[in-house]
């Protein structure tokens with residue numbers, strides 16, 4: 048048995064000897080072996096991509112070793128585990144992150160050098176794993192890194208989409224979408240677990256069946272597909288702990304369709320089976336609205352059902368009583384997308400494990416926590432009842448039953464206030480009867496977290512006010528964070544080395560509060576010089592990229608001003624572009640002799656628009672049209688350049704963020720739940736030009752408003768300003784830049800008309816006109832500060848020094864202690 052095997056294994060290898068060695072010659076041998084036996088190329092002839100593949104497999108071997116040890120350790124200790132359910136994980140590249148976390152990057156770099164390869168060049172061969180849309184998905188990835196580093200017994204569960212987020216191609220300035228078939232060249236970072244599979248069922252009917260002298264419900268499904276696990280080991284930094292991100296792929300099940308095979312329609316039977324795979328085929332590219340699509344709901348249930356079967360199987364391996372479930376299991380709902388898990392746990396406990404309803408409900412109420420990431424009403428999912436009834440008939444019954452009990456309880460507490468009861472109901476009666484997934488999640492979770500303090504305030508006072516008044520104790524927030532391992536150490540190695548040198552330690556990589564130690568050096572001239580040098584080298588790297596990608600030459604002496612994020616009206620890329628038009632117009636109209644006073648700028652914008660989001664696509668086109676005009680205007684030269692970076696993704700962010708002097712986070716106050724880009728720029732010593740929105744409010748508290756450029760209407764002013772709408776006074780400059788667009792100064796007059804209509808004539812919902820004046824003032828303040836390089840450098844150092852609070856390590860620690868009730872479980876040696 049297993050016990051004997053492990054004794055034999057221990058005898059064969061001394062405990063430590065079994066670990067793969069990481070000295071350069073062992074690494075070289077491993078890489079060459081992988082070239083020969085895994086990649087199947089001759090060790091005397093292989094190119095950069097093949098070298099990358101071999102290198103990745105050699106790193107993967109080391110990951111697997113640690114990962115096995117971690118899983119064995121968790122099994123032995125049986126701690127309470129956190130299961131992080133998320134439909135999206137935006138992991139980006141894995142190679143550099145893995146070797147840095149394993150502490151063997153330099154060894155690999157040396158080993159490769161002797162073989163004639165550069166580590167950096169090979170790292171560039173890796174494509175991004177883009178299984179997510181934006182902030183929410185990258186947050187999940189950052190949190191996995193922190194969970195591993197801090198030794199928490201955690202599992203991430205999600206979907207292994209065959210097509211990740213679409214690739215953005217810009218043709219004639221317009222966005223075109225191309226499929227991202229990211230698995231084309233294989234994926235060395237995952238391990239296919241052909242034996243870890245679960246059946247997932249859909250459709251069918253629910254029947255009553257006699258049971259123990261009473262009745263019980265039995266779901267007779269009409270379709271079954273198989274979920275196959277793909278495990279992605281996630282290494283912690285400075286620890287042996289390596290946790291699992293388990294992503295599910297859909298495969299046809301052997302158990303269906305026997306009928307059609309037997310009736311002889313072999314070809315059609317095979318073709319029908321292939322349809323099962325579509326469930327995990329494509330990521331929905333809209334992070335804004337949920338359109339009640341059947342495939343989306345199928346994806347949600349598919350990953351929830353497979354994950355819960357896996358979690359319950361693991362629990363049952365060492366426990367027989369479900370009352371212990373809440374002691375061992377915490378389930379995190381990352382937004383509403385996995386909230387069907389609530390009905391699924393009830394179904395499994397009642398229908399399959401035969402617990403009575405109340406006992407099952409008692410368990411459910413203790414295990415779920417829910418984090419919401421939006422304030423926009425269109426971001427709150429509603430599932431049409433008809434759709435749910437056809438796809439998951441038993442789940443709909445369970446949701447109705449939960450709602451019935453809950454509304455009865457509610458009536459006792461709030462009386463027969465029918466308006467409020469109907470607002471708080473899980474079921475929405477309207478033209479299309481729907482299930483409100485957020486209400487389901489709130490009712491059934493013990494904690495509802497926002498992602499920043501002001502977001503939480505908005506949830507309590509507006510979005511979920513009724514619920515807050517009923518259950519104030521449920522509402523909390525954990526301000527988002529990002530991992531400094533990815534966003535400083537991996538993406539900005541020279542800054543990382545500089546920080547370690549000046550702090551005299553690398554300990555900040557795991558204990559980021561130590562960055563505060565830079566504060567006392569913020570005026571040190573030697574540090575200033577080195578800091579500026581590092582920043583300049585990063586700007587040169589970015590300038591090279593810009594030239595290679597767009598042919599535009601930019602001067603590194605100019606201020607690099609960046610806005611990279613999804614394109615949304617509320618994020619106000621349009622405000623940025625209109626500001627650039629104003630700057631352009633000023634330069635054009637000024638005396639030649641005055642142009643020497645202009646602070647040169649390179650404005651960089653990047654981001655994807657959801658394929659069906661017309662206005663966002665027009666914003667991209669406008670940006671490119673304005674860029675075309677400005678960049679080819681000899682009057683302007685190096686004083687102003689505008690670059691649209693296509694196909695913004697994690698690896699592009701890793702290049703752009705370290706090279707930015709100024710970054711813009713300019714959403715209309717009250718619209719960005721948190722924002723995490725601001726934190727990444729902050730860590731890298733980039734100054735922020737921002738509105739007081741989302742997590743920026745907390746950044747201000749950490750670094751002080753003198754160290755950034757703030758502008759715009761405050762959150763509490765926005766509702767009243769909207770009411771005033773058409774009567775608001777808008778500055779002349781605003782009217783004049785919009786007129787330039789309307790009059791076709793940048794071409795495409797008809798195409799841009801609807802865009803201009805969105806911000807004029809009383810339609811300016813996001814208050815671009817109202818905020819324009821103060822935006823220009825903030826930009827002028829940034830120019831002024833940039834001229835004084837000593838001041839700028841001090842502000843930059845203080846930004847990095849004040850970024851400690853925005854590490855995902857802090858966020859995860861708060862979740863672990865306050866929401867999930869879990870403890871670290873560190874793998875020995």
Ligand code: CBF
Nearest residue numbers: 182183420498719720721722723
């Ligand atoms: O919480 C992470 C991020 O999530 C979003 O991107 C989202 O998808 N809802 C929000 O828009 C961000 O504000 C937030 O930082």
